[in-house]
Amino acid sequence: MLTFAAAVFFLIVTPGPGVLSIAGVGAAFGGRAGLRYLIGLFIGTNLVALAVISGVAAVVLADPRIRTILFVISTAYLLYLAFRIATAGSRVAFIEARRQPGIRDGLALQAVNPKAYAVNTVMFSGFALFANAPVTEAVVKLLIVNAIWVPLHLLWLWAGVALRRLDLAPRVQRRINIAMALSMVTVVGLALWSLIRG
Template identity: 65%
Template sequence: MLTFAVALFFLIITPGIGVLTTAGIGAGFGAGSGIRFLVGLFIGTNLAALLVVTGIAAVVLAHPIIGPTLLYASLAYLLYLAFRIGWAGSRVAFIERKSAPGIPGGIGLQLINPKSYAVNTTLFSGFHFMAENPTLEIAIKFAIINVIWIPVHLTWLWAGVSLKRLDLSPRTQSVINKLMALSMVIVVVLAALPAAR
C-alpha cells in the first residue's frame, strides 16, 4: 500500500494537463475560479478512474474507429491548449479567456486527458496489496488517490495564484507561458505513446 501511495504521489505531482491548467487558472483568474475548476477536475478524475476500473475505457479505446478518433481528437485539443498557453502574450494567464472554465471545464478536461487514463490504468492494474479482496483494494485505492490528489492540486493552484501576485516583467511572463506550453506538449506526447501502440 505504501508503494502504491508513493508511486501515486510522483505520478500526480509531475506536471500534467490538469495541474498546469489549474496553475494557469489560478494565475489568470484567482483562487475562487481555481477552486471551481478544481471541483470539476476532481469529479473528472474520479470519473476517468471509474471508466478504467469498470473496463469501459479499455473497451471504447480498443474499438478500431472510436478509440483512435477519441485519442487524436483529445490530443489535438490538448495541443491547441498548449499553443494558446504558449502564445498567451506577456501575461501569465496561461489561456487568454474572458472567464475561467469552471466545473464543467474541469470535468471535460480530465475526461479527455490521456495522462489520466494512463495513470489510472497503471495504478489500478498494478500495485496489488489485497489480492484476496479486490473490491476493497479498489475502494482503498480510490481513497488514497483522493487524499493525495487534493493537496497536490491545491498546491499547484496556490503556485498559480502566487505567480499572479508577483510583479514579473512581460518578458519573464512570456517565457513562463512558453515553458508551461512545452511542458504540456511533452506530457501529452508521453501519455499518448502507450495509447497509440
C-alpha cells in the same frame, strides 16, 4: 499499501496535462478560477477511475479507432487550453479569453486525458491490496489516490497563483503564461511521439 501510495505520488506529481493546466490556470486567471477548474479535474479523475475499475474504459479503449479519436480530441483540447492560458490577459481583442476555465473545462480535460486513463489503469489493475475483497480494495485505493491527488493538485495551483501574485509586469506575466502553455504543448508532443513510435 505504502508501495501503492508511493506509486500514486510519483504517477500524479509528474507533469501531465492536469497538473500543468491547473498551474497554468492559477497563473493566468487566479485562485478562484483555479479552484473551479480543480473541482472539474477532481470529478473527472474520479469518473475516469470508476470507468477503469468497472472495466468500461478497457472495453471502449480496446478499439484502436476509438483510441485514435480520443487521442485527437484530447490533443485538440489540450492545445485549446494551452492557447487560452497563453493568451490570458492579452490586450488583442480577437484572442482575449471570454471566460475563465471552470468546472466544465476540468471535467472535459480529464475525460479525454490519456494520462488519466493510463495512471488509473496502473493504480487499479496493479498493486493487489485485498486479493479476496475487490470492492474493499477499490474503495481503499480511491481513498488513498484522492488523499494524495487533492494536496498535490492544490500545490500546483498554489504555485501558479503564487506566480500571479508576484505582481510582475504584464510582459513578464504573459511570458510565464506562454511558458505554461508551451509546457502543455510539450506534453502533447511527447504523447504524439510515443504514439508514432509505439
